[in-house]
Amino acid sequence: MAFQILENLEMEMTCPICLKLLTEPLSLGCGHRLCKACITVDNQEAAVGSGKESSCPVCGVRYPLGNLWANRHLADIVEKFRDAKLTTGIGKKRDFCALHGEKLQLFCEEDRKVICWLCECSGEHPGHHTLLMEKVAKECQEKLQAALRRLRKEQQEAEKLQADIREDRISWKYQIQTERQRIQTEFDQLRRILDNEEQRELQRLEEEEKKTLDHLAQAEDELVQQSQVVKELISDLELRSQWSAVELLQDMSGIMKWSEIWTLKKPKTPSKKLKSVFHAPDLSRMLWMFRELKDVQGYWVDFTLNPVNLNLNLVLSEDHRQVRPVPIWPFKCYNYGILGSQYFSSEKHYWEIDISNKTAWILGVYCRKRSKKFGVSQSTTHSNNYSRYRPRYGYWVIGLQKKFEYYAFDETSTFDPKILTLSVAIPLHRVGIFLNFEAGTVSFFNITNHGSLIYTFCKCSYSWPVYPYFNPWNCPAPLTLCPPSS
Structure with missing residues (x-):
């Protein structure tokens, strides 16, 4: 039980980048700790970018480059733990083969296992290709660091694309709004033109109506006057028709001649049809x-x-x-x-x-x-x-x-x-x-x-x-x- 606790404690004191006990540990805003050398490399890569930021390799939380501080208390604990390991041999158990008790120094590529020299000689890994554990671990560290760098670049590219999409969205919204306003303005102008044309046509029709009705009223007045003259003439002639022949012959005034030559003067009347009929343009076809x-x-x-x-x-x-x-x-x-x-x-x-x-x-x-x-x-x-x-x-x-x-x-x-x-x-x-x-x-x-x-x-x-x-x-x-x- 005590050994398991010590192993868990050692994991908490292990750098997630180099996978070794922390050296000059620095604390991030998210609470995770890294070696000063490891985080310095990460900061130098981040400083090349435009944002002057980096991200935690454990949780991915972004943090500014200046938001780092040395954890002195943790550094003392790690140093004491390292001394305890060297003194008591704690932690060495996992560095030795559980079967032969020899130090684990080799790595079997076929079985993907860390082995000792007796494991290689015992025939448990016949014909397998083995390499020194330190060399394989170094290559793994290099691959891990390369993968971290690549993923960080991918993350930066994703964030840049995200920002570009946000800018595109804003630009499209602005263009759509501008186009919507332009369409509304132009159709409002068309409506004003139609309203003006409607008023002009109605005004023309009213002028034609007034002019026509004035002509008809004038013609009616002329006919009323002529009708009154005719009535007076008829009355005078009816009176004269009752006279005797002597009275009729003795009063040969101009009334007789006038009654013979008088004719009705027909007034000029306007046409019964409108001068021009309005036809609305076929806007749908246009x-x-x-x-x-x-x-x-x-x-x-x-x-x-x-x-x-x-x-x-x-x-x-x-x-x-x-x-x-x-x-x-x-x-x-x-x-x-x-x-x-x-x-x-x-x-x-x-x-x-x-x-x-x-x-x-x-x-x-x-x-x-x-x-x-x-x-x-x-x-x-x-x-x-x-x-x-x-x-x-x-x-x-x-x-x-x-x-x-x-x-x-x-x-x-x-x-x-x-x-x-x-x-x-x-x-x-x-x-x-x-x-x-x-x-x-x-x-x-x-x-x-x-x-x-x-x-x-x-x-x-x-x-x-x-x-x-x-x-x-x-x-x-x-x-x-x-x-x-x-």
Whole structure:
């Protein structure tokens, strides 16, 4: 029993790092004790970090580097215990083999046991590989220290990641709150605009009502006056009809002539229909188009115009994002086409073109073989030039001619292309093009009019890579590639 108590006491005086009796023990805030040499190494590693802290190897509680103090009383007890062990031999029992009484100096790697030299020679560990116990213990200590260092670094990394996540959470909360306030502000502004439009329409209707009712009241007054005149005239004529022939012939006043020529003057009355009837805009459709355009703009791809095989009648800007035509005398050329620098063969792609101030252009996509040259071709008539803008020749395009005439060049069974006249509510200043390989479509959007759909080519089949196609035509204004509008 006394031996067990001494063993427990020795465990309490053992450093958890070096597993030896404490030397110059230092106490931590959590109550555990370590050797001064062991804790100094730990503090030096912790000082390298940003927090200037370390943690207890027993319980993991963090403590600042300055929160350490020398435990003199414990140091005296440990020193007395060490002297008692040397004097009485306490503690030596476990250092000797229980079977042979020899000192334990070897370690059997196969059985993972500490043995004496007689254990090795007795045949209890035949063919086993043995090492000196001190060497194995040193290696174990080194592995233990390395594991402690690694775990402490992992703990520091975990704490850093925890702090980063907390910062991310705060940042996301701030962004969400800011976006929520912005959405509420913008919708409040829309409500104010709708309220103002409602008041304006109601005011216009009230003005029309007042003006119409005033005209009707004036017309009614005029009819009342004429009705009074007619009554007086009828009364006078009824009185004269009772006269004798002599009295009637002797009083030939103007009343007779006036009664013959008097006619009713019909007043001007306003139309029975309102001058203008208010029609509320289809906000649901506008919002739907807005959301669809936002989804489409997520596939925006950045590219430039291709200067390879550039036609002589075209001039590119230095950044290859703008093209404009120039006249070439004495040749009359109708092919002003140029391709994008990037081709597509899958997925979804979107780009926008600024066509402000242009009176003619053609935009879309072109499918061609990579080896085919895209150079200048001359033509004598516009009809022949238009005939090639059709899907069977690899063109899915729309265009503008004569400043106000918008067309889509679709496919027909005849030689002439099917030129569809497009109805555009607001003149185009910026066009968005969405190429969808999955659906086999090419869609054109009027960015000027909240991203409303202009036209869509359906069931498109591409046997070769597809290039963005741009044709500034003979209008001197430039055609410019630009990022998506906000």
